[in-house]
Amino acid sequence: MKNKVINSPIRWAGSKKKILNEMLNFFDKTSKIYVEPFLGSGVVLINLINNINEFSFEEIYVNDINSNIINFYELIKDDYEYVEKQIKKIIKKYNDFSSEELKEEFFYEIRLKYNKIDKSNKIKSIYFYFLMKAGYNGVYRENKKGEFNVPFGRKEKINFDSEGLKFIAQKLKKVNFFNYDYIEFFNILQKRNILSDAFIYFDPPYIPEEKVISEKQELYTNKNFDHNEFVNFIKKINTNKILISMSESKKADNIYKDFKKYKVDEIIRTINPKKIIKSTEILYSNYKIKKVEIK
Numbered sequence: 001m002k003n004k005v006i007n008s009p010i011r012w013a014g015s016k017k018k019i020l021n022e023m024l025n026f027f028d029k030t031s032k033i034y035v036e037p038f039l040g041s042g043v044v045l046i047n048l049i050n051n052i053n054e055f056s057f058e059e060i061y062v063n064d065i066n067s068n069i070i071n072f073y074e075l076i077k078d079d080y081e082y083v084e085k086q087i088k089k090i091i092k093k094y095n096d097f098s099s100e101e102l103k104e105e106f107f108y109e110i111r112l113k114y115n116k117i118d119k120s121n122k123i124k125s126i127y128f129y130f131l132m133k134a135g136y137n138g139v140y141r142e143n144k145k146g147e148f149n150v151p152f153g154r155k156e157k158i159n160f161d162s163e164g165l166k167f168i169a170q171k172l173k174k175v176n177f178f179n180y181d182y183i184e185f186f187n188i189l190q191k192r193n194i195l196s197d198a199f200i201y202f203d204p205p206y207i208p209e210e211k212v213i214s215e216k217q218e219l220y221t222n223k224n225f226d227h228n229e230f231v232n233f234i235k236k237i238n239t240n241k242i243l244i245s246m247s248e249s250k251k252a253d254n255i256y257k258d259f260k261k262y263k264v265d266e267i268i269r270t271i272n273p274k275k276i277i278k279s280t281e282i283l284y285s286n287y288k289i290k291k292v293e294i295k
């Protein structure tokens with residue numbers, strides 16, 4: 001890539017940041033349409049846009065089932081000044097507390113407010129940003145009631161890169177954001193007839209081991225994610241440009257056995273606040289990739 005990798009404004013455990021340079025080399029250079037159904041922190045999208053001259057994309061459609069992510073991006077796109085002002089305010093308050101106990105108290109106060117307010121309230125996006133920064137390790141996890149339940153991260157100081165966020169906000173002007181389950185998202189794209197020339201990059205929730213399924217899957221969503229159903233679904237999508245990120249495992253190889261496999265690199269994934277694992281990143285695709293190095 002020509003440009004230096006940019007951080008996502010949303011602190012996110014297991015984000016693709018470390019392997020982005022390598023991964024973008026696998027992205028299709030001819031498609032006019034880019035689709036990313038599992039946006040997460042948005043770090044892949046942001047860096048793709050920052051290097052857009054290397055690609056042919058004219059239209060961009062991204063989605064995530066987590067409304068906080070989508071609402072945050074929509075808000076910085078529509079009302080950057082509000083976001084900057086509110087983030088500065090909340091971070092100053094946090095940083096100004098003289099002891100860890102006071103910071104901790106403030107974190108839980110915001111977490112409580114965040115879980116109570118409706119997602120249509122703009123301040124929820126600010127709380128989301130703050131909780132990801134001040135919470136444990138950038139983990140997003142909800143309990144069965146749908147409440148954010150990540151503990152305090154014991155950060156002494158939180159930094160806010162307002163110039164960086166402004167830069168990203170400006171780059172997002174042409175991005176179309178959606179907040180649906182991926183199946184619904186694809187139904188919408190299908191109806192608009194925009195999938196045939198699309199390059200689709202999938203980074204779905206990773207595959208947990210049998211014995212700890214419920215605990216691990218809480219990380220991204222409180223709904224279970226069925227990889228077999230997902231594979232059956234994507235096989236029916238009418239495009240031959242699909243790329244899927246996965247961490248290497250026998251189970252993944254079995255589920256994705258009809259796809260071609262490429263090794264990317266090692267990445268650290270945080271499973272839950274208590275467990276951190278390392279894994280090798282794999283890309284599966286439904287077409288043979290001619291990897292073109294981006295200088």
Ligand SMILES: C[S@@+](CC[C@H](N)C(=O)[O-])C[C@H]1O[C@@H](n2cnc3c(N)ncnc32)[C@H](O)[C@@H]1O
Pocket residue numbers: 012014015016017037038039040041042043044063064065066180181182183203204205206220221225
């Ligand atoms: C592995 S993360 C993506 C991480 C992202 N590539 C990054 O580097 O930050 C998977 C994302 O899929 C989303 N997700 C989970 N189930 C989903 C579903 N059924 N439909 C759409 N999005 C879903 C989660 O909210 C989460 O943000």
